Amino acid sequence: MSYYPILKAPGASGWTTLCNFPPNNWEVRHRGDQWVNVTWLSEGRWLTESLGTLAVGGMRTVTDQELAGRVPADALALLSLTRAPPPAQSDTLPKLDTPLTTTPAWRATLGLATDAAQTSYQGELDPFPPQGTLLTFGPFLQFGVGLENHLILLNVENSAVSRSSELEIFDAGGLGLKGKFKVRNNAANLIPLDGLDLGPEDLPLFICRGMAAIPLYFSQTSDGAFLSLEHTHPPGSLVVHGKRWEAQKLLKNRWFAKVTP
């Protein structure tokens, strides 16, 4: 089973609702109470604490406020559901003992909230291989007085060893470099997207040659009254059937060669 992060964004608090029931009735046979756990990185080790159990069929929302004091503010909190509590400390991200589903994946509701609004998506986070890369096109920037746009780049890897890479942002039409940002593994990297000279007709291209990640786009009004959150597709999702990974490879090779940092 996957991990479920608690998101972070400026002016908003993160929350995640876990579900102890599968998304369908035919892929998972075993059902029972499960442990709710939180895992985070601390001084080169993964630490895990259990937050209690969740009855079969139940749902539980965990907020960043609930974890304050337990998980450091700068660490990415990763929730999980397991049949037995994972080890309290480990050098690699604990492998979870719970069943997988594929149609769709067993997900949680991942959200951000202010006093006035909330936004969410159905998601999960599985560890990326360290040799992974990122290529995605993100047409989610919104423009107007008082509107703010951020990219939340989510990465988790099995290794507890910290490393960093570089996120490059281009205009896919003119191929101009609009920004470079250092990003870390095992983190929710927050990248401001305003002030990069990207206009309403520009198609932002996001490239990370040294790290894979889930790119989330968070937009809000400056008073927090209105929010939007969604992720873009990996290149393989631009096709269906056949060897989708070949299409993904083709697109990555093309664009990685086409734009230079």
Next chain:
Amino acid sequence: MTFMQKVERFRRALWTWRQPLTRRPSAPAVPISDLFVWRNSSEWTTNFELIDIPGLFSDGERGLSKHVTLLLFDQRGRQFLKKKMELLPGRRQTINLAAFLSETNGEMGTFAVFHSSSPPELEPIGSFLAERGYVSYRYRDAPLRAYVHGNLDAIAQGPDGELQLLGGRSFLSREYSLQHELQPGVVYELGMVNPTPTAQRCICKSISVHSGKIIGVQVVNLVPGGIQLVPIRADKSEPVRLVIQSHLVMARPLVFRIQNLKLDVFHG
């Protein structure tokens, strides 16, 4: 393989054999699109982010034409508009669908976006170009639109413009459980689309999160290519979860969540 493994393999085959989520189009190299949901009224507008997807694969030096065909369908899946739109390479065009809609078309329906060409690189690897892009909704006069991505490879357009619904059907009735807590006092509307070529009956069950008891049932009948917006209101005192029973391989709805006149939209 042990006896129990064989039993498990057989059990799984009952759910998967000849029941793909998305069937292959009958013609090669044809474009595929989601059946995106549009809403249009005094309270709702719908936008689509139009991108030159074939151009992401190559620059057009091999004569790839650069347009899409936008098809708009009403609630019962009947096409009422066909519009050719030019693509801008490497650019983003935010298309406000209100420009193509009027009151006579109703307040909801679906639309498809078919690219006029498929990158030649895809045919050897057995893949089809899929438009499963990004839709945003504005509710009332909100200064911000709420985005959601497509994820339903629902319909293909053949060489002569013929349409083929690609959604798979299940031999067995199956359940899809929305992994989201429906909270008291919040308005939810489920956009349910039928991507299969046959009529579908969906039974939406609201289940108490606390007691596990079914506290509401709605039956939704969907014509091929049709859409229904299903209002779900959680009980005033307790949260509920939703189970959809149908012969769709994956009956994941589009969820509109409105609280204090603020919109959140996401895919199940």
